[in-house]
Amino acid sequence: MEAILSARGLRKTYRRGGGVFSQGSDGARFTAVDDLSFEVARGETFAIVGESGCGKTTVARMLLRLIEPDAGQIYFAGENLLAARSVALRSLRRQMQMIFQDPFASLNPRMRVGEIVAEPLAIHEPGLTARGRRNTAVLMLARVGLGAEVLDRYPHEFSGGQRQRIGIARALILKPKLIVADEPVSALDVSVGAQVLLLLLELQHEFALTYVFISHSLPVVAQIATRIAVMRAGRFLEIGAAEEVLHHPRHDYTRELLAAVPALPRT
């Protein structure tokens, strides 16, 4: 397997309490991510599953350097991500994009959809004309199932599923290599969530994308993951091929999570 992403000894701690209402207790630190090492192969979907507070979102954000780890290394396409500065960092960043859980919060409400989707082009390809950006945006929107009539509308005019499609179009417009998706279908209705999951699978195939897919839901992850890491208290308790983890779990905690999934009666 050829690793596109490799993390070694990742660690992140936060100060416990703190803030205006804290009562002393400075110095006590809480370990969100505890000495985590893993590799993600080119073209796979590496899913990180865990309950709230397990540290999965902190990992996602460190992979894109949205937050800085306290310790550890991240190599992306052979480059040392944490050591990259200015131009080198910008060129790495355009190859890795994020899709967020809440399509309502992640789109600028004052920007038109066309501007939102084309904005990364304006930053990373300053040579492109406004017309060129718009044309590229139209093609990408079409690919996620939205017509050119959406370009001049605002995010609030769209349903949750449509907003998530807009977020995906924006993430893909620079043709990145890696997408980190943090709970991308959790806020969506069941019928729409299924549409978005299938769209992500199609796009992965078409654009040769690698996904890091963060979710609390084993049934959702089962639809898309190549490999699954089960996370609790900042560590991976189990990591393996999706089929193995789902159907032959090794760790008691994985078994507990699987047993808690509410099952539908058999037809």
Add this chain to the structure above:
Amino acid sequence: MSDLLEAHGLSVELPTPAGWVRPVSEVSLRIAEGESLGLVGESGSGKTMLSLGLMGLLPPGARVSGEATLETGGSRRRLMALSESEWRAVRGGEIAMIFQEPMTSLNPVMRIGAQIEEAIRVHQPKLAASEVKRKAIDALQRAAVPEPAVRAQQFPHQLSGGLRQRAMIAMALAAGPRLLIADEPTTALDVTMQKQILALLDRLRRDLKLGLLFITHDLGVVAQVAERVAVMYAGRIIEEGSARDVLTKPKHPYTQGLLKASPTLKRGALTPIPGIVPQLTALPPGCAFEPRCEFRRSECTAAVPALRAAGENHQARCVLV
């Protein structure tokens, strides 16, 4: 089993800049004492507006038609004719509600015990203080809150998410209501915690012979808690029957579609429903699901189909049934 709640042809209309919309349209349902009805629907289906109507908590300006009757301990109340002061006796005393986010019901600056005591005192003002206190701790104990006397002295923020949910359940049940409306009570919880709360609600329903109206978008959850299931789409109940029949032999194409779109641990079985839920301001004529339906025919747009018998105690609002 006698019916605790019976709604007949209940509609709720709301004024919007684009004119009146009808989030709840001619809904009829019944819940017997000790029975659980799962109400399933996606966002915009009207399930939450229906529950607010049954609690007398509709937004100002709402227009209601149809009937809902609550029968408890020999008294029969027509809910839609109640005055606000009559509602105050029914809310909490006869019908209680719990929400997805416990902090919707809990006061952040009041100790848990004091909040539950307040809920009891509203309905039993003559009870001695010591008796009220004892009842509040009993309520926490019933909701399986460990060390109830200690927890009663704490504030909501000192409790974990799961304990807060239990405290909210304790408060909802403290004054002895007969019907509990639970609106997505486990949606924000982790699966392991969800499992515990579902088990708790099931036990309380059996022990206290509560009627339970459980609102959720999750078919897996409804399979765990409901004896009967009603599926809502664009304000109407489009299928109703025993949980087993509706979930294993769904007759309405929307119910069938929801089941196929629900992820399970098996890969590759996922089939989305095309399109999106229609806006209430622009409902299609006839069956509201027709534009998304793979089995649509010309007659589907002619009129809203009636609920038709699809088996014993099983009905679906579809011309194909």
